[in-house]
Amino acid sequence: MNIIISNSSDEPIYLQIVNQLKEHIVKGVLSESEPLPSIRNLAKELKISVITTKRAYDELEKEGFIVTVAGKGSYVAAINKDMLRETKINMIEEKMAEAISEAKLVGLTFEELQEMLKLIYEGW
The missing domain is CATH 1.10.10.10 (Winged helix-like DNA-binding domain superfamily/Winged helix DNA-binding domain)
Structure with a gap:
C-alpha cells in the first residue's frame, strides 16, 4: 500500500x-x-x-x-457506491458554495469564475 x-x-x-x-x-x-x-x-x-x-x-x-x-x-468495508458518490457530491457542493461566496466578496463575475473552474478542471 x-x-x-x-x-x-x-x-x-x-x-x-x-x-x-x-x-x-x-x-x-x-x-x-x-x-x-x-x-x-x-x-x-x-x-x-x-x-x-x-x-x-x-x-x-x-x-x-x-x-x-x-x-x-x-x-x-462493502461500500454502497451510489451513496458514496452522493456524499462526495454534497461535499463538492459545499466547497463550491464557499468558493462562490469568496469570489463574490472579491467581485469576480460568474464568467470569470466559470473560466477559472474550467482552467483548474482541465489542469488536473
Missing part, C-alpha cells in the same frame, strides 16, 4: 492517512474485504506513532470505509 506522509502539510498526519486510504478505496486500488496492514505494521512502515495510525483507522471505521474484526484485523 502506497501512503505518503508529508511533514510540510498543514493537514494532520492521521488525516493524510485517512484521505489517502479513502482515495484508494474509492478508486478501487483497495477492494472490498481486502485486509489492511495492522495498526502497528502501518505505524512502523510510515515511521509514525501507533496512536496516530489508530486514530486514522478509527476515523475510517466511523465513516464506514473499513471494518475491524477483533483479533483478526481491519478490512475494506
